[in-house]
Amino acid sequence: xxxxxxxxxxxxxxxxxxxxILARLALGETSxxxxxxxxxxxxxxxxxxxxxxxxxxxxxxxxxxxxxxxxIAPASFKQVDGWLGNxxxxxxxxxxxxxxxxxxxxxxxxxxxxPRSNRKVRVTKEKQRGxxxx
Amino acid sequence: xxxxxxxxxxxxxxxxxxxxILARLALGETSxxxxxxxxxxxxxxxxxxxxxxxxxxxxxxxxxxxxxxxxIAPASFKQVDGWLGNxxxxxxxxxxxxxxxxxxxxxxxxxxxxPRSNRKVRVTKEKQRGxxxx
DNA sequence: CATGTACTTAGCTCATCGGTTAAATAACCT
DNA sequence: AGGTTATTTAACCGATGAGCTAAGTACATG
Numbered sequence: 052x053x054x055x056x057x058x059x060x061x062x063x064x065x066x067x068x069x070x071x072i073l074a075r076l077a078l079g080e081t082s083x084x085x086x087x088x089x090x091x092x093x094x095x096x097x098x099x100x101x102x103x104x105x106x107x108x109x110x111x112x113x114x115x116x117x118x119x120x121x122x123i124a125p126a127s128f129k130q131v132d133g134w135l136g137n138x139x140x141x142x143x144x145x146x147x148x149x150x151x152x153x154x155x156x157x158x159x160x161x162x163x164x165x166p167r168s169n170r171k172v173r174v175t176k177e178k179q180r181g182x183x184x185x
Numbered sequence: 186x187x188x189x190x191x192x193x194x195x196x197x198x199x200x201x202x203x204x205x206i207l208a209r210l211a212l213g214e215t216s217x218x219x220x221x222x223x224x225x226x227x228x229x230x231x232x233x234x235x236x237x238x239x240x241x242x243x244x245x246x247x248x249x250x251x252x253x254x255x256x257i258a259p260a261s262f263k264q265v266d267g268w269l270g271n272x273x274x275x276x277x278x279x280x281x282x283x284x285x286x287x288x289x290x291x292x293x294x295x296x297x298x299x300p301r302s303n304r305k306v307r308v309t310k311e312k313q314r315g316x317x318x319x
Numbered sequence: 320c321a322t323g324t325a326c327t328t329a330g331c332t333c334a335t336c337g338g339t340t341a342a343a344t345a346a347c348c349t
Numbered sequence: 350a351g352g353t354t355a356t357t358t359a360a361c362c363g364a365t366g367a368g369c370t371a372a373g374t375a376c377a378t379g
Contacts (some may be wrong), residue, residue, distance in 0.1 A: 125276035
């Protein structure tokens, strides 16, 4: 019965109302009432959607007096992107060129420049998104 | 009744069996029988899963004699990644540094090197993933 | 303390989903 | 033609999911 995290995250994303809520939250933290406004739907329905999103790790909630403000939670988004990365080579042509490019950059760096900052090393590590396995 | 494309794609991804099938297909095109082997599940069940994946645009299928080989279809993956891109700033720190970095690179390039290849221009355009709106 | 505001929980309905078995279809191989 | 292999369709079942209304909880304020 306890669905694995990735499954519950994808399930949560499979609903347009919930994706719209996330889109709203991308603009900033807000209350349940505020989130409910755009939808022609009862408040309990929204409440359920929020519970699903929370359970999926896509949002987190605080409490401020009688309000329960919601905000985007990064972790599950990151996990989804990580999973998606296993397939990135199928559709992102620049992804396939990236290894070569990084090699070239590192070679350039090593020969012609002292590490005047660590930014390029960072790039080699951080831009290699989407290669982690499930 | 006709769910929007993004919803049916996410729904299709919300099942571990289907994600496992996709993982297998990432290794290469193969038949239904082959795909079914790892699972303790009837063949019709697999057939249904494949139909869901196909409907979601995540796979496409050919026909070769009595086999109906399946392969990854890029389009829906790309769409998911595009949608996810709207939220990338919440979890990918390098994403926030990317604009600055690219500016710096272009500046460097313009001053110190003739365009011995177009690779860096390409990067500025193609690495700006995840900024399209739904 | 009483009332109002912001939510959540409970209990219901109906549709969809993931699985089953049994039967049908399709293409190949004597 | 008749059999084997690969895959789908049909019909069913139990569980889950999205929506509703009505009632409950929590905090704030007059």
